[in-house]
Amino acid sequence: MQYPQEFTKLYIGPSGRPVDCPPIRRTTGAIESCIEHGWSTMELSFTNNIYIKEREAQDVAALREASAFPLSCHGSYFINLASEEPAKIAQSKARIIQGARRIQQCGGHSIVFHSAFYGSMDPADVTSQVIAELSEVQQQMQEAGIAVWLRPELTGKPTQHGTPWELVEVCNAVEMALPCIDWSHMHARNNGGWNSYDEWCQLLELLGEGIGKNVLQRMHMHVSGIEYGEAGEKKHIPLPQSDLNYRELMKALKAFDVRGTLIVEAPDENQAGDVDLFIEAWESA
Numbered sequence: 001m002q003y004p005q006e007f008t009k010l011y012i013g014p015s016g017r018p019v020d021c022p023p024i025r026r027t028t029g030a031i032e033s034c035i036e037h038g039w040s041t042m043e044l045s046f047t048n049n050i051y052i053k054e055r056e057a058q059d060v061a062a063l064r065e066a067s068a069f070p071l072s073c074h075g076s077y078f079i080n081l082a083s084e085e086p087a088k089i090a091q092s093k094a095r096i097i098q099g100a101r102r103i104q105q106c107g108g109h110s111i112v113f114h115s116a117f118y119g120s121m122d123p124a125d126v127t128s129q130v131i132a133e134l135s136e137v138q139q140q141m142q143e144a145g146i147a148v149w150l151r152p153e154l155t156g157k158p159t160q161h162g163t164p165w166e167l168v169e170v171c172n173a174v175e176m177a178l179p180c181i182d183w184s185h186m187h188a189r190n191n192g193g194w195n196s197y198d199e200w201c202q203l204l205e206l207l208g209e210g211i212g213k214n215v216l217q218r219m220h221m222h223v224s225g226i227e228y229g230e231a232g233e234k235k236h237i238p239l240p241q242s243d244l245n246y247r248e249l250m251k252a253l254k255a256f257d258v259r260g261t262l263i264v265e266a267p268d269e270n271q272a273g274d275v276d277l278f279i280e281a282w283e284s285a
């Protein structure tokens with residue numbers, strides 16, 4: 001199977017375009033703006049629609065390659081691979097493939113998505129179903145010549161599929177699947193747990209040993225300040241207002257020689273400040 005790009009270091013950048021970059025500058029302008037900020041990656045938000053057309057994607061791919069700027073996308077919010085309605089499962093798979101095709105045309109490496117809700121199903125059955133559906137997605141992508149990583153996300157609510165242990169199972173069963181590790185979601189879905197150096201090392205060890213595939217040097221991650229409660233994630237908040245122990249997190253990533261991409265999902269009003277805080281914490285870790 002053909003794999004997308006490899007990573008020589010950890011790239012850090014925003015989710016979505018820099019907020020100070022006007023939309024008229026399109027996606028190539030957003031990449032240039034990131035570079036001006038000193039940011040080295042970005043995640044395109046295909047969450048509500050795939051807003052980049054095929055022709056624009058060619059320009060994005062050329063700039064991406066010339067500036068060695070890794071690109072990922074967040075797929076549609078309307079995905080549930082364990083829906084009770086078969087039509088919704090088919091739509092979910094089509095949405096993943098459409099997003100994967102476009103991010104590949106942009107020269108990107110990964111599509112992130114929230115796989116499923118447990119609903120009334122047993123979590124283990126949901127995992128089996130996610131594996132079966134993603135295997136079909138992978139098959140169709142292969143037939144269409146689309147080679148990007150499928151990144152089921154570590155999700156922020158206990159009602160959503162996507163614990164680290166579930167992601168290990170999925171990534172073992174589906175060759176093109178690697179996790180999107182959202183550290184803030186792990187903290188939020190456990191109502192404030194998982195917020196220490198030792199716990200993060202434990203998770204990194206689980207991924208490295210459980211998945212193989214050189215996963216720790218092919219990581220894709222999300223982080224943000226986060227507000228949470230009994231039901232998990234509430235909303236993203238500016239990093240300085242959150243209790244996330246992000247400096248210790250950066251130390252754990254460094255201890256495991258983690259490479260790949262770290263996407264900072266900050267609220268707009270604090271985007272630049274939060275991305276810069278993570279870069280500073282990584283460099284001084």
Ligand SMILES: [Zn+2]
Pocket residue numbers: 074112113114153
């Ligand atoms: Zn997400």
